[in-house]
Amino acid sequence: MELLYISYDGMLEPLGQSQVLSYLRQIAKHRTVALLSYEKRRDLKDRGRLVPLAQELQAAAIHWRRLRYHKWPSLLATGYDALRGIVAGIVLCRRHRIRVVHARGYVASVIAVRLKRCCGTRFIFDMRGFWADEKVDAGHWSSHSLAYRLAKRWERRFFEEADAIVSLTAEGIAAFPTLGYRIPSDRPTVVVPTCVDLDRFVPGQKDPELLTRFGLHDATVIGCVGNTGNWYLRDWMLRYLAFVCGHLPNVKVLLVTRDDHARLKKDAVAAGVPPDRLVLTQASFEEMPAYLRLLDLAVFFRKLQFSKQGSLAAKLGELLASGVPMVINEGIGDAGALIRQERVGVVLSDVSDAAFETTFDDVARLLQDPLCRRRCRQVAERHFDLRMGVGRYLELYRRLNGSDEPRGGEDEGIGDRGGRDVEQCPVPGAAAAGP
DSSP states (O other), X not given: OXXXXXXXXXXXXXXXXXXXXXXXXXXXXXXXXXXXXXXXXXXXXXXXXXXXXXHHHHHTTEEEEEEXXXXXXXXXXXHHHHHHHHHHHHHHHHHHTOOEEEEXXXXXXXXXXXXXXXXXXXXXXXXXXXXXXXXXXXXXXXTTSHHHHHHHHHHHHHHHHOSEEEESOHHHHHTGGGGOOOOOTTOOXXXXXXXXXXXXXXXXXXXXXXXXXXXXXXXXXXXXXXXOSTTBOHHHHHHHHHHHHHHSTTEEEEEEOSSOHHHHHHHHHHHTOOGGGEEEEOOOTTTHHHHHTTOSEXXXXXXXXXXXXXXXXXXXXXXXXXXXXXXXXXXXXXXXXXXXHHTSEEEESSSSHHHHHHHHHHHHHHHHOTTHHHHHHHHHHHHOBHHXXXXXXXXXXXXXXXXXXXXXXXXXXXXXXXXXXXXXXXXXXXXXOOO
């Protein structure tokens, strides 16, 4: 077996489904794969979902080793999970002769560093953002806390000891020199954005049953999908939705989220969204494509902080693939430049009532543009195609494995359309090519 993929996110959660398994199902056609993931207790008890997924992965030749995720007390629980992962990883590496360990995020990378020392494996640091600084920016840690100091110490090791680094954004790579770490200049550094299965997320007619259920017939539907808290400017997003309701006729606001609906409704009404125009619901991973197609315009504003430079919301590619334009604020990874250049949304220079007013004409034109949905889809095909992301990973595995051929021969038809699979960036100083 060639590859061990480690994720601290569970495969029974939407993020694991979209941003891990979507890739691994394709990668497993070309490389033999073991997967080590951490699943929450409630998901492990759900045999109706666990058993079919385990059977599916077994049929796809993905060896799935699952551990239970522990949350409390935070630092000790994470340390305990990492220790269990190291033990399980050593067993997997020795039993299956693993050559490359692909670590998604920081906790997974703690395990990968140890496996590199113990088993001689190559280590890919798939960073997903500057996690330690995210915890400080979110108010969970102090910059003087033991947890932060330990995380930054490990972060240095990840950057300096990894055999390759993956970032979601070119902006994140451009920030590497500010960290002060000794990253070798010849270290392969790759941009792989949050890609999308373009066969699942497609433009199309709005589902008549959903239109009837939510009372959305003949309405212009604007809204938000996914989390509205944490890194998102929830109050400002709701204020913007209220602003559009006041400037366009027959607007309905659709919020598709697992957030507390009672509290969210209260906040939305307080922000000025008319209660009779508000629809709150949630959707499973399987249902999400149909729910995205209900939207004529999506909105999400994110906090502007250093820690998020290396992050990119999965919803960006999913919305574009579904033909949905969006309104965002400046500073969301590489998204602002892309949206402006491709004319698939509106980017606010800042989040303020004045910015709402000055950009409203652009939003109105966007909603009336009959070619906008087609442009959105084309942008997703060029920049967020899952096959592109899989191709970049396969090329990286091939480089770390030396001259070995992948299982099944060359990776035909998987990489970038007409281009190189891997975008390499010498560090420090330059940014990798990306979306």
